[in-house]
Amino acid sequence: MSLMELRGLTHVYSQGTPFEKTAIDNIDLTLRHGQTVGLIGHTGSGKSTLISHLNALLKPTAGTVLLDGEDIFASKASMRAARFRVGVVFQYPEYQLFEETVFADIAFGPKNLKLDQGEIDRRVREAAAFVGLGEDTFRQSPLELSGGQKRRAAIAGVLAMEPELLVLDEPTAGLDPAGREDLLEKLFHWREARQASVLLVTHDMAAANRCDRLIVMDHGRVAMDGAPEAVFARGDELTAIGLDLPAAAHIARLLRARGIDLPPSLYTLDQLTEAILALWRRKGGTPC
Amino acid sequence: MDPVIRIKNISYTYPDAPGPALNDVSLDIWPGTFVAVLGSNGSGKSTLAKHLNAILLPAAGKVLVDGMDTIDEGSLLPIRRRVGMVFQNPDNQIVANVVEDDVAFAPENLGVEPGEIRRRVDAALRQVGMYELRLHAPHLLSGGQKQRVAIAGILAMDPQVLVLDEPTAMLDPQGRREVIDTVEALCRDRGITVVLITHHMDEAARADRIVVMDKGRVVMDGAPREIFPQAEALRALRLDVPDTTELLRRLNAAGMRLPADALTAEDCAALIGEALG
Numbered sequence: 001m002s003l004m005e006l007r008g009l010t011h012v013y014s015q016g017t018p019f020e021k022t023a024i025d026n027i028d029l030t031l032r033h034g035q036t037v038g039l040i041g042h043t044g045s046g047k048s049t050l051i052s053h054l055n056a057l058l059k060p061t062a063g064t065v066l067l068d069g070e071d072i073f074a075s076k077a078s079m080r081a082a083r084f085r086v087g088v089v090f091q092y093p094e095y096q097l098f099e100e101t102v103f104a105d106i107a108f109g110p111k112n113l114k115l116d117q118g119e120i121d122r123r124v125r126e127a128a129a130f131v132g133l134g135e136d137t138f139r140q141s142p143l144e145l146s147g148g149q150k151r152r153a154a155i156a157g158v159l160a161m162e163p164e165l166l167v168l169d170e171p172t173a174g175l176d177p178a179g180r181e182d183l184l185e186k187l188f189h190w191r192e193a194r195q196a197s198v199l200l201v202t203h204d205m206a207a208a209n210r211c212d213r214l215i216v217m218d219h220g221r222v223a224m225d226g227a228p229e230a231v232f233a234r235g236d237e238l239t240a241i242g243l244d245l246p247a248a249a250h251i252a253r254l255l256r257a258r259g260i261d262l263p264p265s266l267y268t269l270d271q272l273t274e275a276i277l278a279l280w281r282r283k284g285g286t287p288c
Numbered sequence: 289m290d291p292v293i294r295i296k297n298i299s300y301t302y303p304d305a306p307g308p309a310l311n312d313v314s315l316d317i318w319p320g321t322f323v324a325v326l327g328s329n330g331s332g333k334s335t336l337a338k339h340l341n342a343i344l345l346p347a348a349g350k351v352l353v354d355g356m357d358t359i360d361e362g363s364l365l366p367i368r369r370r371v372g373m374v375f376q377n378p379d380n381q382i383v384a385n386v387v388e389d390d391v392a393f394a395p396e397n398l399g400v401e402p403g404e405i406r407r408r409v410d411a412a413l414r415q416v417g418m419y420e421l422r423l424h425a426p427h428l429l430s431g432g433q434k435q436r437v438a439i440a441g442i443l444a445m446d447p448q449v450l451v452l453d454e455p456t457a458m459l460d461p462q463g464r465r466e467v468i469d470t471v472e473a474l475c476r477d478r479g480i481t482v483v484l485i486t487h488h489m490d491e492a493a494r495a496d497r498i499v500v501m502d503k504g505r506v507v508m509d510g511a512p513r514e515i516f517p518q519a520e521a522l523r524a525l526r527l528d529v530p531d532t533t534e535l536l537r538r539l540n541a542a543g544m545r546l547p548a549d550a551l552t553a554e555d556c557a558a559l560i561g562e563a564l565g
Contacts, residue, residue: 175487203464258565280544280564
C-alpha cells in the first residue's frame with residue numbers, strides 16, 4: 001500500500017532571477033509502507049530539496065506530495081499534519097539541540113502534539129531506549145553529552161513524535177565505524193518494531209547496501225530506482241554520475257574485467273566471498 | 289634527518305573533563321610522509337591535531353615544530369606558517385567572496401608582497417585543480433571544491449605540514465576522492481608532510497603510516513600493511529579494516545592462500561584473479 005506519493009514534484013530556486021536553478025525536476029515516486037529506502041546521489045543532485053518537501057518544509061514550484069492519498073499542501077492544517085507524521089532528521093542534528101535538559105529536548109515534539117504528561121513521558125523513555133541513551137542523561141544539559149550521545153538525543157527527539165515515515169539525512173556522518181554500524185542497527189530495529197518506514201539519505205554504500213530499495217538521483221531527476229542488487233549491477237552508470245560502488249561490487253567488476261565469470265549482481269562481501277570460493281572449489285581448490 | 293614535528297610525552301586535559309584527552313603521547317612525524325591518524329570518537333585524535341600548530345598547548349611534555357617549542361609565544365607565527373590546518377566543515381573555513389581572494393587571505397595577512405602573492409595563489413590553485421574556478425563565488429562550489437580551496441589557502445602560506453581533521457566527513461564520494469587525491473599528490477609530488485585524521489579506512493590505506501589512538505594514547509603505529517591485518521584488535525577499538533583486507537581474510541579462512549596485505553581493490557583483484565586464473 002502506498003504511504004506517500006510524489007507527483008510531478010518540481011522545485012525551482014530563485015525563479016525569475018539570474019540564479020534560477022531547478023533543484024528537482026518533475027519527480028514521480030511512490031513510497032510504500034514498511035520499506036527502508038536509500039536515497040543516494042552526489043551533492044547538488046536534489047536529495048535535500050526532495051526531502052524538505054516530504055514534511056512540507058518547502059512548497060513545490062509544481063506538482064505535489066500525497067500522504068495516504070491526501071495532498072499535504074492543501075491547507076495549513078494538512079501541512080501541519082504532515083509535519084507530525086513525517087519526521088525529518090537533518091544533517092548534524094546535534095547542532096539543533098536547544099532545551100535545558102536532554103529530557104526536555106526529546107519531549108519538545110510530543111509536547112507540541114498536546115499529549116498528556118504520561119504519554120509524553122512514555123514516548124521520551126521509549127525513544128531514548130531505541131537510540132540507546134540511558135535515563136541517567138535525562139537531567140543533564142544536552143551540551144554535556146558526548147558527540148555521539150548528542151546525535152542520538154537529537155534523533156530520539158524525532159522518534160518521540162512516532163512518525164510513520166522517518167527521513168534521515170546522512171545520520172552516520174562523522175561517526176567512527178562502530179558508531180555507524182550501531183546507529184544503523186538501532187534505526188533498522190526501530191523501523192521493524194514500529195512497523196514504520198525509513199528513508200535514508202546516504203553517501204555510505206555500506207548503509208545503502210542494507211536498504212530494501214535504492215533511489216539514485218542525478219541532476220534533480222530519478223536516475224535509477226530498484227533493489228540494491230539491480231542498482232549496483234549498473235556500475236558504469238553509477239560511476240559516471242559520480243557515485244561509488246560498494247567495495248565488493250567494485251572488486252567484482254575488476255575480476256570480471258580479468259575474465260573471471262562472476263554473477264552480475266554481487267554487491268556484498270558475503271556474496272563475493274561465496275562466489276569466489278565456489279569458483280575456486282570448482283577449480284579443485286580444497287580447504288587446508 | 290630530523291622529524292618535522294616531534295611530540296614528546298604530551299598530556300592534555302580539557303577544563304572540567306573527568307580524564308585526560310591526551311595521556312603521555314610521543315610521536316615523531318618525518319618530513320614528506322603521509323600519516324593517517326585513526327581512532328574512535330573521543331579517542332584524542334582532534335586534540336592531538338590541535339597541538340601540532342599550537343591551537344592547544346600541552347599541559348605536560350613538549351611539541352617541537354621544526355625545532356621550535358609550541359609553548360614559546362615568539363614562535364607562534366613561524367609555527368603557524370609551517371603547519372596549516374583544514375577542518376571538517378567546508379563552510380566554516382571560507383572568508384572571501386571570490387575563490388582567489390580567499391586563497392590570498394593568509395599571505396596578505398603575512399605581509400607577503402603583491403607579486404609574490406599572485407604567484408603563490410596561482411600556484412596553489414593549480415595544485416588543487418581549482419585554477420579554472422579562481423573567479424567563482426566559493427559558496428556556489430561543491431563541498432569537495434570548497435575543501436580544495438581551503439587547502440589552497442594553506443598552500444599559499446608555503447607550509448611544510450598539512451594537518452587535516454576529518455576533511456571528508458561532510459562530502460559525497462566524489463568530493464572525498466577529489467580531496468584525498470589532492471592531499472596524496474601534495475605529499476608525493478611536492479614533499480609536503482600530511483597528517484590526515486579520518487574515520488574512513490580506505491583513506492588511511494593510502495598513507496605511508498597509520499597511528500591508532502585510543503583513550504588519549506597511541507596504541508598502534510605502523511604501515512597500513514602491518515596495521516590492517518590486525519582486524520580483531522582494530523574492531524575492539526571501534527575501528528574497521530578496508531573491505532579488501534576483510535575479503536582476503538575470509539578467503540584465506542576458507543583455505544585459499546593469498547597474501548593478506550593487498551589494500552587497493554586493483555591489487556586485491558589481481559591476487560584473486562591469479563589464484564582463479
